[in-house]
Amino acid sequence: MFFRQKKEEVRPRIAAVIPAAGSSTRMGTNKLLLPLNGIPVLARTLLAFEQCPLVDDIIIVCREQDIAPYGKLAQEFGCTKVRHIVRGGQTRPESVLAGLNTCEPDTAYVAIHDGARPLVPQTVIEEAITAAMDTGAAAPVVPLKDSIKRISDGKIIADVARDSIAAVQTPQCFDxxxxxxxxxxxxxxxxxxxxxxxxxxxxxxxxxxxxxxYRNLKVTTPEDIPMAEALLNQED
Incomplete structure (x- = not known):
């Protein structure tokens, strides 16, 4: 009796595009190179996607002067999925598009993630990617904790129902x-x-x-560094 071998299903190619072209004006220095418990912000971000089994390639989009330092960083931390580091555009959409244009031709889906969100959990990445493969577009959100008000001319004029709004995060994943x-x-x-x-x-x-x-915070101001380190220390 002969048994027909089941054909293994081929997963579509998926790339993570990491916009990292900001000027870090509010931080006063390149925030992506600041250490979080000894590991730079960008390195932690890259490692999150390096360790994700659904991600095949990583594309970093950054300023011209950061291409060499970021390449060295990726090598130092063993980020072997980093395929290209490309110069960004004048705006975020232009930078993201530059990253998309650099993806391998057979890339079917992309996960676009802020370089300054170094603590993104694997479950958040994988759920967003899986949903995008089903629907074409997906993004992680968290409920807002504070009461929300509508403001006009410096006055509170109405409540906004919290169950109708949410804070959106990255990775935002798409066909x-x-x-x-x-x-x-x-x-x-x-x-x-x-x-x-x-x-x-x-x-x-x-x-x-x-x-x-809520761990998936974006490092934007100096106050965010100790907050991120506190979250990391909770894991120890």
């Missing part, structure tokens, strides 16, 4: 063709985008909300 088209059209129209989801929303595409994490 590569969808987000490429969306960004090109947004750039051509001069549209002001608050994030990458806004680009596909312009096309009428709904973005699936997945579970974010």
């Amino acid at each position: 590569r063709a969808l987000i490429s088209t969306a960004l090109k059209e947004a750039i051509a129209a001069g549209a002001a985008l608050t994030d990458d989801c806004a680009a596909v929303e312009r096309l009428g595409t709904l973005v699936t909300a997945t579970s974010g994490s």
